[in-house]
Amino acid sequence: MFLQQLINALTIGSLYALTAMGATLIYGILGILDIANAGAYLVGAYVGWYIYYATGSIVLGFLGSILLVGLLGIFLQRTIYSPILAKPRTLSIIPLVAAVGLFTISSDAVRLICGPNSKTYDLKFPMEIIQVGKVTIQPAWLLIFALTAVLLAILWFILNKTKLGLAWRATAGDREIALICGVNTNNAMALSYILGYGFAAAAGIMTGILYNNITPALGEVPSYKMLAIIVLGGLGNPLGTVIAGLIIGIAEVFLSVYTKIPIPKDAIAFVVLIIMLLVKPEGIMGRRNKV
Amino acid sequence: MMKKVLSIVLVLFMVVTMMASTGIAEAKSDTIKIGFFAPVSAASAAADGESAINSARLAVKLVNENGGINGTQVELVDFDDGLDTKQAANIAERLAGDRDIAAVVSGSYSGPTKVAAPIFQEAGKLMVSAYAVHPDVTGAGDLIFSQSFPGAVQATGAAVVAAEQLKATKVAIIYVDLDFGTTQVNAFKAKLAKDYPDVQVVYEQGVAISDSDLTSVVTAAGAAGADLIYSVNYYEQAAEVLRQVGMQKLGIPVLGTEGADSWMLLDIAKEYADGLYITTNMNRDDQNEQTQAYIKNYREEYGKEPDMVGASVYDAFQVLFEAMKNVGTDTQAMKEFIAGMKNFDTVTGTLLYYNAEGSAVKPIQVQLVTNGEYHFFGVVDDAQIIDPANY
Numbered sequence: 294m295f296l297q298q299l300i301n302a303l304t305i306g307s308l309y310a311l312t313a314m315g316a317t318l319i320y321g322i323l324g325i326l327d328i329a330n331a332g333a334y335l336v337g338a339y340v341g342w343y344i345y346y347a348t349g350s351i352v353l354g355f356l357g358s359i360l361l362v363g364l365l366g367i368f369l370q371r372t373i374y375s376p377i378l379a380k381p382r383t384l385s386i387i388p389l390v391a392a393v394g395l396f397t398i399s400s401d402a403v404r405l406i407c408g409p410n411s412k413t414y415d416l417k418f419p420m421e422i423i424q425v426g427k428v429t430i431q432p433a434w435l436l437i438f439a440l441t442a443v444l445l446a447i448l449w450f451i452l453n454k455t456k457l458g459l460a461w462r463a464t465a466g467d468r469e470i471a472l473i474c475g476v477n478t479n480n481a482m483a484l485s486y487i488l489g490y491g492f493a494a495a496a497g498i499m500t501g502i503l504y505n506n507i508t509p510a511l512g513e514v515p516s517y518k519m520l521a522i523i524v525l526g527g528l529g530n531p532l533g534t535v536i537a538g539l540i541i542g543i544a545e546v547f548l549s550v551y552t553k554i555p556i557p558k559d560a561i562a563f564v565v566l567i568i569m570l571l572v573k574p575e576g577i578m579g580r581r582n583k584v
Numbered sequence: 585m586m587k588k589v590l591s592i593v594l595v596l597f598m599v600v601t602m603m604a605s606t607g608i609a610e611a612k613s614d615t616i617k618i619g620f621f622a623p624v625s626a627a628s629a630a631a632d633g634e635s636a637i638n639s640a641r642l643a644v645k646l647v648n649e650n651g652g653i654n655g656t657q658v659e660l661v662d663f664d665d666g667l668d669t670k671q672a673a674n675i676a677e678r679l680a681g682d683r684d685i686a687a688v689v690s691g692s693y694s695g696p697t698k699v700a701a702p703i704f705q706e707a708g709k710l711m712v713s714a715y716a717v718h719p720d721v722t723g724a725g726d727l728i729f730s731q732s733f734p735g736a737v738q739a740t741g742a743a744v745v746a747a748e749q750l751k752a753t754k755v756a757i758i759y760v761d762l763d764f765g766t767t768q769v770n771a772f773k774a775k776l777a778k779d780y781p782d783v784q785v786v787y788e789q790g791v792a793i794s795d796s797d798l799t800s801v802v803t804a805a806g807a808a809g810a811d812l813i814y815s816v817n818y819y820e821q822a823a824e825v826l827r828q829v830g831m832q833k834l835g836i837p838v839l840g841t842e843g844a845d846s847w848m849l850l851d852i853a854k855e856y857a858d859g860l861y862i863t864t865n866m867n868r869d870d871q872n873e874q875t876q877a878y879i880k881n882y883r884e885e886y887g888k889e890p891d892m893v894g895a896s897v898y899d900a901f902q903v904l905f906e907a908m909k910n911v912g913t914d915t916q917a918m919k920e921f922i923a924g925m926k927n928f929d930t931v932t933g934t935l936l937y938y939n940a941e942g943s944a945v946k947p948i949q950v951q952l953v954t955n956g957e958y959h960f961f962g963v964v965d966d967a968q969i970i971d972p973a974n975y
Contacts, residue, residue, distance in 0.1 A: 294803060294804065294806075294807035297803050297807075297832075298800055298803055298804075301799045301800045301803060302800070304799070305797055305799070305800075404625060404627065408630075409624070409625050409626065409627050409630035409633070409634075410630045410631055410634060410848065411630070411631065411820065411848055411851070411852060413851055413852055413854075415854065422831055422833065424833055429831065429832050429833055431831050500796075504796050504797070504824060504827075505823075505827065505852055505853075505854070506796070506820060506823070506824075506852045508627035508628070508630065508820075509627045510627035510628055510794075511627075513794060514794050514795075514796075545800075546800040549789075549800065549801070550800050550801070550803075550804045557761070557792040557795075558791070558792065558795055559792055559794060559795065
């Protein structure tokens with residue numbers, strides 16, 4: 294059972310990393326805890342579902358949803374977050390409250406537009422479930438591992454090998470100095486939102502495929518659990534977020550299965566966070582150790 | 585000057601109040617209004633909410649097409665509680681304070697219903713709960729009835745099914761950590777301990793209603809050597825239990841509850857739903873005229889498959905209609921009539937009688953999913969089990 298549970302834990306951990314990556318990228322550059330990213334996760338799952346059912350192609354579902362939700366991210370950045378942050382001496386809680394409001398609106402909008410009932414992806418994989426002894430590996434899990442790896446590789450390439458990525462890193466390091474040095478910080482912020490919301494959309498679709506079920510409540514648990522993951526990861530550090538996602542996944546599975554810990558599984562993320570912050574207050578990876 | 589203004593305001597207030605009262609009196613003579621609430625907008629209960637409101641509307645539509653209650657048309661006053669107890673309390677206060685409302689049907693879960701029940705009891709308003717399983721619902725007082733059996737009855741029946749019909753010896757229990765789950769798990773274990781000591785509970789895990797990932801829980805149930813999983817979950821989680829049992833190739837049968845009696849479970853679990861046993865109150869293969877007529881009418885009206893929730897709501901209205909046809913809309917008269925009902929034919933089988941707590945006594949149906957449809961597997965009709973007074 295141990296090996297099966299380890300695979301279960303790595304699967305859910307990878308999904309957590311993918312889910313929290315969007316909010317990490319946005320925090321990294323703007324310093325905003327963007328709860329609305331959970332709304333992008335929800336909207337992305339639904340947009341992907343509609344495209345999949347309209348075209349019959351899950352690839353188009355992913356690409357279309359990532360693009361449309363990414364553009365939605367830029368729109369929200371330009372019309373809501375940037376104007377708020379442009380005001381002098383803006384309290385950090387104001388964009389957080391705006392993000393909470395956007396998340397609430399997104400949940401209700403999805404419920405009103407798409408209906409409160411579940412929708413199912415019913416994706417047929419071109420391969421069977423792999424069984425080795427008593428251990429099984431489901432095709433959806435392989436897709437999660439592959440998607441997480443590909444998206445993180447793309448992210449690494451953009452951030453480290455492109456001019457836009459250089460601008461992102463410079464802006465994330467110190468926005469004012471980057472601006473003085475001629476870096477287009479607006480483009481860097483837009484990159485954060487298109488990547489951040491695109492990642493969330495991909496994670497939403499992946500969750501819908503994994504559980505064959507999406508509802509307007511899909512974003513509720515990620516809206517708070519992703520906070521634990523990005524804080525644990527070192528606030529705005531993509532690599533830290535991947536490690537934190539895996540740690541939370543492993544902790545949830547093993548503590549709930551092997552111990553009689555009297556707290557809900559969803560609360561384990563915060564227990565791990567508290568313990569880790571007591572030991573290492575800056576999170577797993579400090580801001581100086583970005584990808 | 586101030587006194588004059590105050591006097592005018594008071595007079596205006598009295599006139600408006602009198603006009604409103606007259607309006608109420610007129611409306612009262614036009615229709616019989618029945619209050620109703622269900623979790624229509626709650627994402628975690630949306631399929632049940634939809635079945636509930638659809639069936640409430642169907643019941644009212646059909647009774648009106650057949651001439652209403654002794655010639656008076658029925659009007660549905662429906663609310664969405666969103667599976668929120670605060671919202672349910674507000675709705676209950678509003679319905680309880682409305683003199684036009686002759687009686688109320690709860691089409692909601694135990695949480696909202698047990699919050700609403702004492703409010704109606706205190707206000708002297710009669711309520712029939714369609715399918716809430718918590719004993720506190722009917723425990724609120726003599727004006728509160730349930731047309732279905734409480735959770736303890738269903739779970740005790742499930743223990744009999746597990747031990748005698750499914751021949752289980754090692755049971756893993758996965759349950760939603762709410763009243764719905766804990767009430768039934770306790771009754772299930774109590775029955776096993778009392779009458780089937782050879783049947784062991786080898787694994788037991790509660791899960792939050794928000795938890796959609798049950799992979800590791802199902803793995804652990806399999807590793808514990810279970811030969812039956814008793815899943816006391818609502819349809820979304822029950823569907824995930826079935827999918828994981830199937831995809832992890834565990835080959836363990838699953839016994840569910842009425843929470844898994846939903847067309848949405850079949851839609852989510854797909855082929856993995858086959859082989860699921862459930863205890864419920866609806867037997868779709870019952871050739872009873874009421875049952876088959878309801879199934880046909882529901883399919884024609886909504887183009888969907890009916891389920892236990894919808895059928896129970898429909899039946900709760902039939903109980904009220906029967907009372908109103910016989911004794912009118914006086915609350916005390918309705919209460920006495922319902923309390924004395926015997927062998928009343930409903931969509932969910934024969935309602936044998938109401939016990940002193942206001943719970944319906946009726947056989948427990950056992951359904952088996954085959955080829956993506958719920959079908960008859962068996963029935964538990966032992967009087968010692970199906971009467972909640974015996975617990």
